[in-house]
Amino acid sequence: MTERFGHFIDGTWRDPAGGAYFASTNPATLETLYEAARGDGADVEVAVASAARAFDAPTWRGLTATQRGRLLRRLGDLVGEHAEELATLESLDNGKLLREMRGQLASLPEYLYYYGGLADKIQGSQIPTNDLRILNYTQHEPLGVVAAITPWNSPLTLTTSKIAPALAAGNTVVIKPSEYTSRTVLRFAELAAQAGFPDGVVNVVTGLGNEAGAALVEHPGIAKISFTGSTRTGSAIASSAAARFIGCTLELGGKSxxxxxxxxxxxxxxxxxxxxxxxxxxxxxxxxxxxxxxxxxxxxxxxxxxxxxxxxxxxxxxxxxxxxxxxxxxxxxxxxxxxxxxxxxxxxxxxxxxxxxxxxxxxxxxxxxxxxxxxxxxxxxxxxxxxxxxxxxxxxxxxxxxxxxxxxxxxxxxxxxxxxxxxxxxxxxxxxxxxxxxNTYRAMSPMSPRQGFKNSGVGIEHGIESMHEYSRLKSVWVNTNEEPVGDPFVMRG
CATH class of the missing domain: 3.40.309.10 (Aldehyde Dehydrogenase; Chain A, domain 2)
Incomplete structure (x- = not known):
């Protein structure tokens, strides 16, 4: 009997609201590998609500940046421990060489270690002012619920490059993987729960792009969209995000x-x-x-x-x-x-x-x-x-x-x-x-920022710079003068 997987929402498996599933096929043998939940707007609604609750809950919001970093590093350890399993699942799902996937999975924990280390290194600044009695400083805050829509060619690597900085910055996430490669992302979410991430911090809704993906992009509870895929789809996502004044990070096509x-x-x-x-x-x-x-x-x-x-x-x-x-x-x-x-x-x-x-x-x-x-x-x-x-x-x-x-x-x-x-x-x-x-090609590192020019994308992935893609900057002004505040309409010399 073909194995069947639901969505991973709020730390547990959940059947699709509409009861529908779709099959994933081994592209080398054409054999059915498994069935995954065919999500829709109802499933997205549940996942975003779960992520929103988790974002505000003290079990996540109350963690220090250092504690978030520890969770990411623990997740990195688990990915390393399950590297062979994940490499095999991904190779079966998208047809990439098993030996190539072993190499990718061997390096994938480094992404999680890197952002785990960055979690408590993103600092605000004290800003000089013209009044010594006024203290002005900045601080970085998480955005809220981040939607991560990921492709089929490197599912785990491209998912991790999005959610690792998002989680390090204090956000919660809802992931919609490609309908061609859902399995490893679902397994990754299980490992995140095992690592100790609170329920609802990492959620996965599987399904088709024009169903689950579109519902996630349009959901009013999403504070940020991160997408890797075609330029055409990226353009539609950018239009939707702009209409709601939310940010988006888009890694799109290339002809290098x-x-x-x-x-x-x-x-x-x-x-x-x-x-x-x-x-x-x-x-x-x-x-x-x-x-x-x-x-x-x-x-x-x-x-x-x-x-x-x-x-x-x-x-x-x-x-x-x-x-x-x-x-x-x-x-x-x-x-x-x-x-x-x-x-x-x-x-x-x-x-x-x-x-x-x-x-x-x-x-x-x-x-x-x-x-x-x-x-x-x-x-x-x-x-x-x-x-x-x-x-x-x-x-x-x-x-x-x-x-x-x-x-x-x-x-x-x-x-x-x-x-x-x-x-x-x-x-x-x-x-x-x-x-x-x-004098090389395809060299990359989680420490080195990547940005597409022209129709190849918007925003930055990897590096310290990507942390700012998943946070907002707040400027705080504090009057340290304890003297009475004067009437603003009375002229003073």
Missing amino acids: PNIVFGDADVGNAAMGVIAGIFAAAGQTCIAGSRVFAHRSVYDELLERVSARAKSIVIGDPMDAATELGPLAFEAQLEKVRSYVGIGVDEGARVHSGGGSPDVALPGYFFEPTVLTDVTNQMRVVREEIFGPVAAIMPFDDEDEVVRLANDTEFGLAAGVWTQNLARAHRMSRRLDAGTIWI
């Missing part, structure tokens, strides 16, 4: 350039290009999907990348020998396949890949694909594909590649490969993206 100059170590650059677009089957918002190679190294880079793409082992993500797993669900596979066809219709050439591999599993597999004869105006170069498809283009000089790289609606990340130190720093200034990698 990966630039290889003529003086680069081409072998290293090729590995960086491969990691940037084929890791996680290209299903990352920071994927380096637009590759610009200086004409002097274009042929060599193309050959190296294509040769490695052809040799990538595609198969069961649970197998240690596998290097590329399936796409997460059928619609994503069809989207990637469609975009390759669009590219060919536009005049692009499939240099390698471009179709379904010969795999002894029925899942949503697609070959690592390299497109050439592309221009920066083609849809396959301008629109986010979110799959293992690289478009490789030559360029002649720095000014040209800066113009091409910045000619996009997105601004999430960029890579630069060069041995010229001056050029590296120059490019970091000239490229219009929130994260710039020099």
Whole structure:
């Protein structure tokens, strides 16, 4: 019998109000993994009410920042203790390599330790005034109930990057995970309860985006929305938040350039290009999907990348020998396949890949694909594909590649490969993206802030700066003068 999960609300499991469930499928084998509650507005109402009560309750509001930090560190310990279980669940759910998920889960406790340590380090300031009898200081306060809407490509990592600073700042949360990857987020909520977080501080409502997700975004009890996903959905969320004058943090789409100059170590650059677009089957918002190679190294880079793409082992993500797993669900596979066809219709050439591999599993597999004869105006170069498809283009000089790289609606990340130190720093200034990698790609840390430019998002995730995304600043003025206050309408000399 298929295992079935309800919502996790107020520290316990709760059946969906409407009685409906949906199935989650293993994208490699197409087997049903489990069923999760199909939430709606009624379930969201219960979850937000639970989070609101917990926010005001002395069991949470009465904790010191240091005590909140201890809870986060305890949760980090539990995530570490259950890393193998969580990695396995996530790999089964979204098709990422088990060995990759083991690496992610091994580092995930660091996020919780980091924000646990930050909880009591966010301080106000004393502000100088023109009257020595007036004391003015600032203090940071939590916002209230935070809605975290998270995607399917890295469920636990992206959920943790939202709720860890939110909880450290003293908020409570309601999480709506992707309907494709609910299981590990539900397990995470169980671990939070085990770590000692009071009931109602961490809640999870599962369901579809246009049902549970929309109800959560529109709920008047939400003080802040944090979302990772498509630019289109992010725009709708931003409009809803603006209409209610609440904040939102949005990490959205990307079409990141990966630039290889003529003086680069081409072998290293090729590995960086491969990691940037084929890791996680290209299903990352920071994927380096637009590759610009200086004409002097274009042929060599193309050959190296294509040769490695052809040799990538595609198969069961649970197998240690596998290097590329399936796409997460059928619609994503069809989207990637469609975009390759669009590219060919536009005049692009499939240099390698471009179709379904010969795999002894029925899942949503697609070959690592390299497109050439592309221009920066083609849809396959301008629109986010979110799959293992690289478009490789030559360029002649720095000014040209800066113009091409910045000619996009997105601004999430960029890579630069060069041995010229001056050029590296120059490019970091000239490229219009929130994260710039020099002679590496996909490096990240909870300590380093991330921000998307242009249509890639609003707000900051990671780093000390993200704590301010989940708090409000209050200015306090205190009159220390004990003399009687004079009549304000009587002129004094």
